[in-house]
Amino acid sequence: xxxxxxxxxxxxxxxxxxxxxxxxxxxxxxxxxxxxxxxxxxxxxxxxxxxxxxxxxxxxxxxxxxxxxxxxxxxxxxxxxxxxxxxxxxxxxxxxxxxxxxxxxxxxxxxxxxxxxxxxxxxxxxxxxxxxxxxxxxxxxxxxxxxxxxxxxxxxxxxxxxxxxxxxxxxxxxxxxxxxxxxxxxxxxxxxxxxxxxxxxxxxxxxxxxxxxxxxxxxxxxxxxxxxxxxxxxxxxxxxxxxxxxxxxxxxxxxxxxxxxxxxxxxxxxxxxxxxxxxxxxxxxxxxxxxxxxxxxxxxxxxxxxxxxxxxxxxxxxxxxxxxxxxxxxxxxxxxxxxxxxxxxxxxxxxxxxxxxxxxxxxxxxxxxxxxxxxxxxxxxxxxxxxxxxxxxxxxxxxxxxxxxxxxxxxxxxxxxxxxxxxxxxxxxxxxxxxxxxxxxxxxxxxxxxxxxxxxxxxxxxxxxxxxxxxxxxxxxxxxxxxxxxxxxxxxxxxxxxxxxxxxxxxxxxxxxxxxxxxxxxxxxxxxxxxxxxxxxxxxxxxxxxxxxxxxxxxxxxxxxxxxxxxxxxxxxxxxxxxxxxxxxxxxxxxxxxxxxxxxxxxxxxxxxxxxxxxxxxxxxxxxxxxxxxxxxxxxxxxxxxxxxxxxxxxxxxxxxxxxxxxxxxxxxxxxxxxxxxxxxxxxxxxxxxxxxxxxxxxxxxxxxxxxxxxxxxxxxxxxxxxxxxxxxxxxxxxxxxxxxxxxxxxxxxxxxxxxxxxxxxx
Numbered sequence: 001x002x003x004x005x006x007x008x009x010x011x012x013x014x015x016x017x018x019x020x021x022x023x024x025x026x027x028x029x030x031x032x033x034x035x036x037x038x039x040x041x042x043x044x045x046x047x048x049x050x051x052x053x054x055x056x057x058x059x060x061x062x063x064x065x066x067x068x069x070x071x072x073x074x075x076x077x078x079x080x081x082x083x084x085x086x087x088x089x090x091x092x093x094x095x096x097x098x099x100x101x102x103x104x105x106x107x108x109x110x111x112x113x114x115x116x117x118x119x120x121x122x123x124x125x126x127x128x129x130x131x132x133x134x135x136x137x138x139x140x141x142x143x144x145x146x147x148x149x150x151x152x153x154x155x156x157x158x159x160x161x162x163x164x165x166x167x168x169x170x171x172x173x174x175x176x177x178x179x180x181x182x183x184x185x186x187x188x189x190x191x192x193x194x195x196x197x198x199x200x201x202x203x204x205x206x207x208x209x210x211x212x213x214x215x216x217x218x219x220x221x222x223x224x225x226x227x228x229x230x231x232x233x234x235x236x237x238x239x240x241x242x243x244x245x246x247x248x249x250x251x252x253x254x255x256x257x258x259x260x261x262x263x264x265x266x267x268x269x270x271x272x273x274x275x276x277x278x279x280x281x282x283x284x285x286x287x288x289x290x291x292x293x294x295x296x297x298x299x300x301x302x303x304x305x306x307x308x309x310x311x312x313x314x315x316x317x318x319x320x321x322x323x324x325x326x327x328x329x330x331x332x333x334x335x336x337x338x339x340x341x342x343x344x345x346x347x348x349x350x351x352x353x354x355x356x357x358x359x360x361x362x363x364x365x366x367x368x369x370x371x372x373x374x375x376x377x378x379x380x381x382x383x384x385x386x387x388x389x390x391x392x393x394x395x396x397x398x399x400x401x402x403x404x405x406x407x408x409x410x411x412x413x414x415x416x417x418x419x420x421x422x423x424x425x426x427x428x429x430x431x432x433x434x435x436x437x438x439x440x441x442x443x444x445x446x447x448x449x450x451x452x453x454x455x456x457x458x459x460x461x462x463x464x465x466x467x468x469x470x471x472x473x474x475x476x477x478x479x480x481x482x483x484x485x486x487x488x489x490x491x492x493x494x495x496x497x498x499x500x501x502x503x504x505x506x507x508x509x510x511x512x513x514x515x516x517x518x519x520x521x522x523x524x525x526x527x528x529x530x531x532x533x534x535x536x537x538x539x540x541x542x543x544x545x546x547x548x549x550x551x552x553x554x555x556x557x558x559x560x561x562x563x564x565x566x567x568x569x570x571x572x573x574x575x576x577x578x579x580x581x582x583x584x585x586x587x588x589x590x591x592x593x594x595x596x597x598x599x600x601x602x603x604x605x606x607x608x609x610x611x612x613x614x615x616x617x618x619x620x621x622x623x624x625x626x627x628x629x630x631x632x633x634x635x636x637x638x639x640x641x642x643x644x645x646x647x648x649x650x651x652x653x654x655x656x657x658x659x660x661x662x663x664x665x666x667x668x669x670x671x672x673x674x675x676x677x678x679x680x681x682x683x684x685x686x687x688x689x690x691x692x693x694x695x696x697x698x699x700x701x702x703x704x705x706x707x708x709x710x711x712x713x714x715x716x717x718x719x720x721x722x723x724x725x726x727x728x729x730x731x732x733x734x735x736x737x738x739x740x741x742x743x744x745x746x747x748x749x750x751x752x753x754x755x756x757x758x759x760x761x762x763x
Contacts, residue, residue, distance in 0.1 A: 029054055029109045033098045035116025043088040045116040047096050051080035055100035055108065060084070063095045066113055070097050076105075084116075092149045093117045093124070117150075124150030126196050126214035127177075134219035135248030136299050140182045141219040143192055147177055151196035153207055154179070162191045162216060173197065173207070186223035191216045222248055223303045228293055230310035233392055239280045239310045241291055245272070249295040254278055257290045260307060260362040266294070285312045286346070288391035311391045318345035318388030320395040321369075326384050326402025329430055332491045334372040335402040337384055341369050345388030354379040356399055365389070375404050381429055403429055405490045408461070408481050413498025416530065418591030420466040421477055421498035427459050428483045435482045435489070436463055442478050442495050451484075467500055473594065474501040503585045503593030504528050506565070511581075511601055513568075522568045523581055523598065531585040535592060536560055536567045541578040541600065548580050548600050556582050578602060604694055608728050611696060611720040612740045683714075696720040703737060711738030 036046040047060055057078045061070035074082055084094070093115050100109045127145035134141065143156070153175045155168030172179070184190060194214040197207035226243040234240075241254065253266040268278050283289060293305040319342040327336040337350065347367045351360040364371055375382055381403045388394040408425035415421075423436065433453050437446035452463050469475040476499050480492035506525035513522045523536065537556035541548060559569060559581075567583075579601045584592040605611040684700035696719045703714035716737040720728045732740075 029100065031098075031100065031109065031111060033096055033111040033114045035094070035096050035114040037115070037117055040083075040118060043090055043118050044083050044085045045088060045094060045096075045118050046081060046083055047098070047114070047116065048081040049098045049111065054102070056103040057101050059099045059101070061097045061099065063097075063113070064092075066095055066115075068095070070095070070113075076101060088118050089149075090118050124148055124196050124198060124210055126210050126212055127151070127154065127194050128214070130192075130194060130214055130217050132192065132217045132219040135222050136297060136301060138186070138222050138301060138303060140180050141184050141190060141221065142181070143179045143194070143217070143219075145177055145194060145214070148196040148210070150198055151210070152199040153197040155195040155197055155207075155209065156181075157193045157195065157213065159191045160188060162218070165191070165193050165213070165216070168195055184221055186221045187225070189218055189220050191218045222297055222301045224248075224295075226293055226295065226305040228291065228305045228308055230291065230308055232310040233313050236285075236313050237281060239283050239289060239291075239312065241278045241280065241293075241310075243276045243293060243305065245276050246295055248297050250298050251296055252276070253294040253296070255292045255294065256280065257292075258287060259365070260290055262292050262294075262304070262307070283312060285314075286391055287311065288389055288393070309393065314390060314392045316344055316390075317392045318390050318394030319343040321345070321348065321386050321388055321397040324384075324386055324397040324400055326382075326400040327404075328402055329405040329485045329487050331372075332405050334374050335382060335384070335404055337371045337373060337386065337400075337402070339369055339386055339397060342388040342394060344390050345394065346390045347388075349387045349389055349393065351385050351387070351396075353383045354381075356383050356401070360385070373402075375406070377406075377409055380406070380409055380426060405483060405485055405487055407490050407493035408434065408483060409493075411479075411481055411493055411496045413477075413479055413496050414589075415499040416501060416587065417589030418500065418502045418587045418593055419468070420464050420589065420591070421479070421500055422589075423463045423465065423479055423481070423496075423498065424460050425481055425493075427454055427461055430485055431483045432486065433484045434461060434463070435484060436465070436479060437482075437492070438465065438477050438479045439495075440475075440477065442497070444478070446478075446480050446492070446495075449479075465498075469500050469502070472502075474499055503531055503587040503591070505594035505596045506534065506583045506585055507596070509581075509583055509596050509598055511598055519603065520568065520570050521601065522566060523583065524566045525583055525596065527565045528585040528593070530587060531593075532588050532590075533586045534562045534565065534567070535584045535586055536562060536569075537582040537584075537595075538569075539580045539582070541580065548597075551580055551597070553582075553595065556580075561586070604723055605720065607722075608718045608720055608730050609740065611694070611728075612698070612716075612718050612732075694721065694723070703734070705738070711735070 031050040031052070033047065033049040035048075040046050049058065051058075057076040058074075059072050059076055060074045060082045062073045062084065063070045073084060073086060084096075088094070094117065095113045095115055097113050098111045099107055102108050125148055127148040130143060130145040132141060132143050145154075148154075153173050154177075156172040156174065156179050157165045157168050158172070158181065159165045179194075181190070181192075193216050196210040198210075200206045200208060224244075224246045226246060228241065228243045230239055230241050232239075243252070250272050252270040254268040254270065255262050255265075256267050257263050267280065267282070270276070270278060280289075280291075288309055288311050290307050290309055292307045294302050295305070296302050321339040321342045324339040325337070327334075330336065339348075342348075347365055348369070349362055350364040350366065350371055350373075352363045352373065353360045363373060373382075373384070381401060383399050383401055385396045385399050387396045408428055411423065411425040413421050413423050425434075428434075431454050433451050435451045436449050438449045439446045449465055450463065452461065454461060465477070465479070467475075467477065476497055478495040478497050480495055482492045483490040506528055509523065509525040511521055512524050513520070525534075528534075536559045538559050539551050539555040539557070560567065581598040581601065582595050584595045586592055683702060683704045685702055687697055687699040690696045690698065697717075698719070699717040701715050701717065703716055704712045711734040713734050714737070715734060716732045718728075718730050718732065722728055
C-alpha cells in the first residue's frame with residue numbers, strides 16, 4: 001500500500017506540472033464526467049465520461065469537497081468508466097474530475113467536477129450520537145449531535161408520543177449542532193428526532209431533507225412529584241416521613257419548620273442509595289411541624305417538593321370554625337376576617353388564595369379569632385379560609401370572598417393618540433363609579449377630570465381624557481383613579497403616565513400633474529409612520545395682494561380624506577386662480593397631527609377662450625364694487641382696488657339697472673374703459689391692459705352687450721401672453737364675443753342668475 005501511495009503522489013506532481021505548462025482547446029476537446037449517486041451496490045461509486053479518438057487515455061482524480069485538492073486515484077487508463085471502491089463511506093459525498101491525455105502523454109483537458117456518493121439517502125444521512133440533558137435542567141431541554149456529511153441545517157421534530165412524530169417546520173430549523181427547547185413543562189416526557197437538511201443552491205430558503213430521520217431520544221426536565229407524606233398523629237415520639245426515589249436526584253435535603261417558610265439549614269441529608277424514609281424524633285407534643293425536601297442532581301440543580309404538615313399523637317382534632325366572614329370594601333387597605341372560636345382549637349391557621357379552588361397560601365397563625373389582612377396588589381378579590389389547630393388541623397371553615405376598598409389595579413394609559421389619553425383598569429367589585437384626576441407632573445396637584453360608571457359587560461374599565469396640547473408636539477400627563485362604593489371612596493392609585501403625541505407632519509409634499517386644460521391636479525407626500533389616513537384642506541388667496549404666509553388653519557376648507565399618501569382633485573377656477581393646500585396625517589385614534597402646506601398653486605388660462613372668460617368677469621363685474629352703482633340712473637367712477645387703475649366713464653338712461661357684486665380678482669387692469677349704459681344693455685369701448693397673474697390686452701370696439709352676454713354689434717380683440725405658447729392674438733366679432741361675455745346689466749329685475757361658486761379665503 002505504501003508503494004501505491006507514493007506512486008499516486010508522483011503522478012499528481014507530474015500532472016500538476018503538465019497542467020501549468022500545457023495549453024488546451026476546451027471548446028474543441030471538452031467532455032463531461034458523471035458520478036453515480038446512490039445507485040451502485042456496496043460501498044462504491046461509478047465514474048463515467050465520454051471517450052473519443054482525440055484522447056489516448058485518462059486519469060481519474062478525487063476530492064472530498066468541491067474546491068478541495070483533487071488527488072489521482074487511477075493510472076492512465078484507456079476506458080470510459082471507473083468503479084471507485086477505495087475507502088468509500090456510505091452517504092458521504094465525493095467529487096471527481098477526469099484528465100484526458102493524447103498519445104504522447106500530454107494533458108489536453110481537465111473536466112469540471114461531478115458529485116457522487118454510495119448508498120441511499122440523497123448523499124447525506126441524519127445526524128448520529130444525539131445527546132439530551134434529560135433530568136439536568138429545570139427550564140429547557142438541550143440536544144446536541146455530530147455533524148452529518150452534506151447537511152447545511154437540521155430540522156427538529158418533537159412529540160409526547162413515541163409512536164408518532166410530526167414533520168419539522170420552519171420554526172425549528174437550526175444550522176448549529178445543538179437545539180434548545182424552552183417550551184417544555186416539568187413532569188412531561190418529550191421525544192425528539194432530527195432530519196438532515198441540504199440547502200438548495202437556487203433558493204437559499206428551501207431545503208432538501210434526508211429520506212430518514214435520526215433515532216429518537218427522550219428527555220424530561222429536572223423535577224418530579226416525590227409524593228412526600230407523613231402519617232400525622234400516629235406516633236407519640238416521632239414523625240415519620242416517606243417519599244419516592246427520583247432517578248435523576250443524587251441526594252435529598254430535609255427541612256423542618258414551625259411555619260410554612262423553609263428554613264436555611266436542613267435537619268437531614270439522605271443519599272440516593274439510602275431508603276427514602278426519615279424518622280424525626282426531635283419534636284414536641286402540641287406543635288405543628290412543616291416539612292419540605294430539596295432534591296439535587298449531580299450537576300447541582302435543585303428542586304423542591306410540596307410542603308406537608310405533621311404532628312405527634314393528639315387527643316382529637318378541632319371543630320370547624322363557624323360564622324366566618326370576610327369584609328368586602330369596608331377598609332381602604334385591609335380585608336377584616338372574623339369567626340367564632342372552635343372547640344379544641346388552640347390556634348388558627350389562615351389561608352388566602354386568588355381563586356376559590358386554590359392554591360392556598362398560609363398567611364397567618366394566630367390565637368385570636370380576628371385578623372386584618374393587608375392585601376397585596378396582584379389581585380383585587382381574594383378568597384379566605386381558616387382552620388383550627390391543636391396542633392392537629394381540624395376541618396377548614398367555609399370559603400369566603402373579601403376585598404379592600406383599594407384603588408384599581410393594572411392601570412394603563414395610552415401614549416399615541418393625538419388628542420386624548422385612554423385610561424384602562426381592572427373592574428372593581430361593587431364599585432358604583434370611578435373618579436379620575438390628572439396633573440402635568442408626577443408629584444403635582446391632581447385635579448378632577450371626570451368620572452365613569454362601571455360597565456357590566458366588561459372586566460376592564462375605559463376612560464378617554466381629551467386634552468388640547470396646543471402647539472406642542474407631545475405632552476406627558478399623570479393620572480390617579482379612585483373607587484367610589486357605598487362604603488366611601490378609596491385611596492387614589494399610584495400615578496400612571498400617559499402621553500399625547502401628535503402624529504408627524506407629512507414630508508416632501510408636492511403638486512403633480514398640474515393640468516391647466518383639464519383643471520385637475522394631484523398632491524403627493526411621503527407616508528407618515530402610524531398614520532391611519534390623511535385629511536386634505538384648501539385655502540384660496542382672494543386677490544393678488546394676499547400673502548400665503550398669513551394663512552392660518554381656519555382659512556382652510558376640508559376637501560376630503562385619503563387612505564394613501566396622494567390626493568387628486570379638480571381646480572375651483574371661478575374666479576380665483578391661486579390656492580394653498582394643507583395635509584394632516586390622522587393617527588389610529590382619529591386625531592390629526594401636525595400639518596404641512598404646499599407652495600402657492602397657480603391655474604393659468606390655457607388659451608384665448610379661457611383668458612377671455614376670466615378677463616371678461618374682471619372688467620365688467622368690477623363695476624359692481626361701488627355700492628348702488630347703476631341704480632336709478634346713478635353714475636360713478638371706479639378706482640383701483642389693489643394697484644394700477646380702473647377708470648370707467650359711464651352714462652346711464654332708464655332706472656333700476658342692478659349690477660351684481662364682484663368681490664375678488666387676480667389681475668391688475670390699467671387704461672381707460674368707457675362703458676355707456678342705455679336701456680337693458682351696455683356699450684363698451686376702449687382697451688384694458690392686463691397684468692398680474694398673466695398679462696395681455698382686451699379691447700372692446702363699440703361692443704354693445706345685452707342681458708347675459710347677448711351682443712348686438714361690435715367686436716372684441718384679445719391679446720394674451722401665454723406662459724408657454726407666447727403671444728396669442730385674435731379678433732372676435734359680435735357673435736363670437738357674445739359667446740364669452742358672461743354678464744352685463746339686467747333689465748330692471750332684482751333677481752339674477754348667480755355667479756359660479758368659489759371659495760372665500762385669506763384676503
